[in-house]
Amino acid sequence: MARLIETKDVYKIYAEGLESEVRALDGVSVNIDEGEFVAIVGQSGSGKSTLMNILGCLDVPTRGDYLLRGTDVKELSDKRLSRIRNKEIGFIFQQYNLVKTLTVQENVELPLIYQNIRYDQRFDMVKDALEKMGIADKYKHYPSQLSGGQQQRVAIARAIATKPEIIMADEPTGALDSKTGNDILAFLKEFNQEGTTVILITHDNSIAAQANRRIRIADGKIIEDTGVKQ
Amino acid sequence: MNILQSFKMAWRSIAGKRGRSILTILSIFIGIAAVMTIVSVMEGMKDYTRQQYSQMGSNKITVSIYSWMWDENGNSTGKDYFPDLYNYCNSISEYVLGVSPQGYVNATVSYGTKTTANAQYEYDEQTGRVKSAPPRSFYASDQYLIVNSYELAKGRNLTLLDIEDYHQVCVIGPEAANYFFERMNPIGKKLLFNGNEFEVVGLLSPKGDGTEFNQNDNVILLPYTTRRVLGGEAPTEFQVQARDSESLPIAMSLIGGFLKGLVDNRTGGYNVYSESNWQQYENQYLTMISLVLGGIAAISLVVGGIGIMNIMLVTVTERTKEIGIRRAIGAQKSSIISQFLIEAGMLCGMGGLVGIFFGTIGSLVLGNLLYHITIWPLPWVTAAALGLSIFLGLIFGSYPAWKAANLQPVEALRAE
Numbered sequence: 001m002a003r004l005i006e007t008k009d010v011y012k013i014y015a016e017g018l019e020s021e022v023r024a025l026d027g028v029s030v031n032i033d034e035g036e037f038v039a040i041v042g043q044s045g046s047g048k049s050t051l052m053n054i055l056g057c058l059d060v061p062t063r064g065d066y067l068l069r070g071t072d073v074k075e076l077s078d079k080r081l082s083r084i085r086n087k088e089i090g091f092i093f094q095q096y097n098l099v100k101t102l103t104v105q106e107n108v109e110l111p112l113i114y115q116n117i118r119y120d121q122r123f124d125m126v127k128d129a130l131e132k133m134g135i136a137d138k139y140k141h142y143p144s145q146l147s148g149g150q151q152q153r154v155a156i157a158r159a160i161a162t163k164p165e166i167i168m169a170d171e172p173t174g175a176l177d178s179k180t181g182n183d184i185l186a187f188l189k190e191f192n193q194e195g196t197t198v199i200l201i202t203h204d205n206s207i208a209a210q211a212n213r214r215i216r217i218a219d220g221k222i223i224e225d226t227g228v229k230q
Numbered sequence: 231m232n233i234l235q236s237f238k239m240a241w242r243s244i245a246g247k248r249g250r251s252i253l254t255i256l257s258i259f260i261g262i263a264a265v266m267t268i269v270s271v272m273e274g275m276k277d278y279t280r281q282q283y284s285q286m287g288s289n290k291i292t293v294s295i296y297s298w299m300w301d302e303n304g305n306s307t308g309k310d311y312f313p314d315l316y317n318y319c320n321s322i323s324e325y326v327l328g329v330s331p332q333g334y335v336n337a338t339v340s341y342g343t344k345t346t347a348n349a350q351y352e353y354d355e356q357t358g359r360v361k362s363a364p365p366r367s368f369y370a371s372d373q374y375l376i377v378n379s380y381e382l383a384k385g386r387n388l389t390l391l392d393i394e395d396y397h398q399v400c401v402i403g404p405e406a407a408n409y410f411f412e413r414m415n416p417i418g419k420k421l422l423f424n425g426n427e428f429e430v431v432g433l434l435s436p437k438g439d440g441t442e443f444n445q446n447d448n449v450i451l452l453p454y455t456t457r458r459v460l461g462g463e464a465p466t467e468f469q470v471q472a473r474d475s476e477s478l479p480i481a482m483s484l485i486g487g488f489l490k491g492l493v494d495n496r497t498g499g500y501n502v503y504s505e506s507n508w509q510q511y512e513n514q515y516l517t518m519i520s521l522v523l524g525g526i527a528a529i530s531l532v533v534g535g536i537g538i539m540n541i542m543l544v545t546v547t548e549r550t551k552e553i554g555i556r557r558a559i560g561a562q563k564s565s566i567i568s569q570f571l572i573e574a575g576m577l578c579g580m581g582g583l584v585g586i587f588f589g590t591i592g593s594l595v596l597g598n599l600l601y602h603i604t605i606w607p608l609p610w611v612t613a614a615a616l617g618l619s620i621f622l623g624l625i626f627g628s629y630p631a632w633k634a635a636n637l638q639p640v641e642a643l644r645a646e
Contacts, residue, residue, distance in 0.1 A: 058558055058639045079562050086560020097555045097643065101246050111559040113235050158559065 003070070004166070004197055005032040005055060010064035012050050012220075024050040025061070026220035032199065034165070036228060037192040039200045039211035047220040049170055052201045056089050056168045057081045086114050090159030094171035096151040098143040098158075104130070105139040108158045115162065129157040133187070149180035156187060160196075167191055170201045185210055236565075240573040244580075247545075254541050255581040258619055261531035262585025266607060266615045267592030268527055272520035274597055274605030279512050289478050290377070290505055291470040292332075293485060297498040310464040311492065312454065316371060318488045319470055325477040325484065328373030331454045331465035335367035337423040339450065341410040363445070365406035367423070369454035369465060375401075375434075377471040378446075385417045385432035393453040401432035405448035421450070426459050428452065478504060531618070534581070535626040542574050542630035553634050554642025563635040570634050574627025575620045582619025586612055 012025040024047045032038055042048040053059035054066060057073060066073045068084065076084070085091075098107045108129055112122045130136040133153040135146075143151050152172060159167055169188060173181030185207065192198045192212075200211055208214050216224035244251045295311045312331055319329040339346045346364040368374070372388045375381070383404070392399055400421060407416040407430075416430045437446045454465060470485065472478040482502050489500040546553070553566060561569075590607050597605030607615075 053640050056558075058643070079564075082557070082560050082562040085558060091558050093643070097551075097558070099552050099555055101243065101552075110556065114556075114560045114562070114565060116232055162560075 002034045003031060004034045004036075004068070005030070006065075006067040006070075007031075007054075007061075008065045008067075010051075010054060010061040010066060012047070012054065012059070013062045016062065023220050025054070027064070028217075028220070028222055030215060030222060030225070032197065033228075034197055035192070035195055037189070037198045037200070037212040039202060039208035039214045040217060041202055041205060041208040041214055042217040043203055046217045048201050048203075048217050050220075051217065052168055052170050052199065055199065056091060057084050082114075086111055087162055088165050090162065090164040090167045092152070092156055092159050092167065092169035092172045094174040096143070096148075096155040096175075098151060098154055100143055102142075103139065104135070104141050104143070104146070104154050107143070107154060108161050111158060111162050125161050126157075129161040130154075132160065133157045148176055149183070152176060152180075152184055156184070160191065164196070166197045166199065168199045168201070171203070172200070173202075173204075173207060181207070233568075236568050236572045237576070239569055240576050243545075243549075243573055244576060250541060251577060251580075254538060254577050255584055257537035258531070258534040258578050258581030258622065259585035259588065261527060261534045262582050262615050262619050263588035263592055264527035264530060265524055265618070266586060266589025266611060267596060268520055268523045269611050269614075270589065270593035270605055270607040271596050271600070272516050272523075273608055273611065274593065274603065275601065276513055276516050278601065278603055279516075289472040289475055291472060291478065291482055291485065291502060292504065293468040293470060293489070293500065293502050294466055295468070295489065295493055295498065295500040296466050299497050311489075312371070312465055312468065314492055315468060315485075315489075316373075319485070322481065322484055325473055325481040327471040327473055328371075328376035329468055329470045330371040330374040330377045331369050332467040332469050333369040333454065333457075333462070333465040335369055335423070335450075335452055335457075335460060336462060337367060337460050339365065339367060339410075340422045341419065344410050363448065365403070365409055365448045365450055366445075367400075367450040367452060369457060369462075370401075370451040371454060373471075374451055377469045380437060381435040383433045383435040384415075385430070387432055388451060388453050393455050396455050396458055397453060398426060398428045398456060398459065399431045399453065400428045401434060401451040402430050403434045403447040403449040404436045406450050407433055409448070423452070423460055428456075472504075475506065478506060531622060535578075535622045538574060538578060538623060539626040539630060542570060542627050543633070545573075546570065546630045546634040549634075550637060550642050550645040553637055554639055554645065557637070557639035558643060566635040567631045570631035571624055571627050574631070575623040578623025578627075579616065579620045582616045585619060586615050589615060 007028055007030050010025055010028045011023065014022040014024060026047075028047075028051060040048045040051060050059070054061050057068070057076075060074065073081070091097075099110070102110070105126055108126045109122055112125055117125070126139075127136060130139055133156055135150055135153045135157070138146060138150060138154075143154065146154065152175075156172075167188065172184050172188070176184065188198050188200060189210070198211075200207070202208050213228045214224065214226045215222055293315065295315075297309075316329055319326045370388060371393060372390050375387055380403075382401070385401070388399065388401055391397070402410075402416050402421075410416070410421065411419055416433050419430045420427045421430060422428075434447070434449075452460075457464075470481065472481045482504060486500075486502045489502065493500045556566065586607075590612075593605045593607050597603050
């Protein structure tokens with residue numbers, strides 16, 4: 001399997017040099033290959049979300065290198081990083097993060113709009129994604145008219161509409177009941193089986209156990225890496 | 231992201247916050263309406279004065295030569311400068327088409343029972359404007375017709391010989407002819423000027439002047455030298471017709487130079503001026519007024535613009551989360567900037583459209599109220615008003631848009 005993600009001694013330090021200095025990431029080195037299903041586990045404040053933000057190109061490390069498919073992310077312009085987030089990474093958040101003023105259809109359409117995809121083509125891609133998530137009938141609804149589970153399905157539809165290579169899910173089941181949460185996990189497993197690399201951030205060991213590989217993080221350091229289960 | 235999508239998005243968010251959008255539009259439209267009304271009315275006025283002056287006759291130079299010497303009866307003892315001026319003007323015919331005195335003949339004119347002595351001014355009862363007036367008589371040279379843009383319909387013009395030899399003849403305008411002779415042929419008829427017989431030798435074509443009683447057609451022209459019979463002082467006002475607008479300033483300075491050598495400044499003086507100059511002065515004056523008023527209105531535009539900036543900043547703060555989401559799923563900074571700029575531009579553009587509507591009403595109402603003319607805003611004024619309002623939106627929207635685009639995606643996502 002080809003190397004997808006490689007971090008070398010990545011630090012994320014806030015207020016560096018001051019008394020209030022916080023080391024959200026304290027020398028993290030991790031490699032993730034194409035097609036893996038990795039869970040990053042840790043208590044709140046352990047630095048796991050910071051790690052996801054850096055892996056997802058939403059944030060840049062204070063020190064250390066992050067190579068995405070061999071390219072040093074530090075060297076990339078904001079424009080390139082935006083494009084990577086747009087095309088190669090699909091984000092799923094705990095709080096769904098749908099735009100409240102847009103309908104389901106428009107929310108899922110948004111990343112495709114930023115890709116300048118033509119309307120008719122866009123329409124089909126949105127429809128596919130919504131159908132896959134089983135909520136195609138809700139396309140005219142606004143997020144506030146949907147249940148939490150449905151909103152998360154819309155958010156996932158938005159993440160997969162662009163057919164990204166990596167899905168990053170930050171506590172995707174955190175705000176859902178266990179049954180709905182299991183459905184969501186089932187989707188993630190399905191995407192992984194289809195070849196998508198899935199990185200799941202969670203504080204819940206039982207959820208993490210469903211991944212092929214667990215990376216435990218505490219105080220900004222990796223304290224356990226199970227490696228890929230055979 | 232393509233432009234059409236950006237407009238659609240901007241429209242969605244404007245329509246989504248209707249109340250706020252209307253207030254924003256209000257803050258910009260007042261300024262736009264004010265600026266537009268002012269500029270339109272001023273442009274309308276300029277146009278109006280231009281028309282007025284062109285009716286008076288363009289490329290005309292007025293020369294006045296006056297004397298400071300009086301005899302014991304209080305009559306001016308100024309000499310008659312006209313022959314000199316006439317000869318000089320005809321010597322610079324490459325710049326000058328003609329010259330004539332402009333002097334009113336103070337005489338009672340009669341034909342049979344018709345006389346100007348008992349001719350009454352008639353007024354329109356409704357508007358109070360003059361409907362008809364007694365014919366007026368003027369001292370003229372043989373070039374009076376050229377200078378005042380008259381044409382001859384019948385008979386002949388006054389000639390140089392008529393002037394030199396004091397011939398008691400006259401040329402009559404159609405209204406005046408109608409007054410004295412009704413439908414009879416005026417040529418050969420004899421009018422009495424203070425009892426002196428003057429033979430009508432020519433009839434003018436109707437000229438019309440836009441006034442209700444065709445003042446310009448209600449005239450009688452006499453050789454100016456006949457003042458020897460009818461009395462009166464030497465003419466002091468002269469009209470010179472320049473060949474064209476380029477010749478006008480040259481003719482003015484040539485005539486000014488000639489008069490400097492001719493008129494003794496110990497006993498009198500002279501003045502050479504042109505209505506075209508007046509028009510220029512008046513235009514400058516109107517431009518100045520419109521600049522001052524426009525400046526005041528522009529202040530209200532700036533205030534409106536600051537309001538736009540304020541509202542856009544609030545919008546950015548409110549939508550921090552949305553901006554974070556958009557950035558996370560791949561919006562570039564430029565997409566965020568264009569989203570907010572287009573939103574501000576659209577808002578102000580809508581304010582501009584409302585402003586144009588009220589500005590049009592404003593110029594129509596003001597034009598009617600102040601000058602009794604209908605002033606439609608010029609196309610360029612309308613286009614400029616719309617352009618200005620969109621420009622304001624872009625200017626005052628740029629800081630909020632910049633702020634939005636430079637939010638840290640991670641922090642923006644954390645906002646609630």
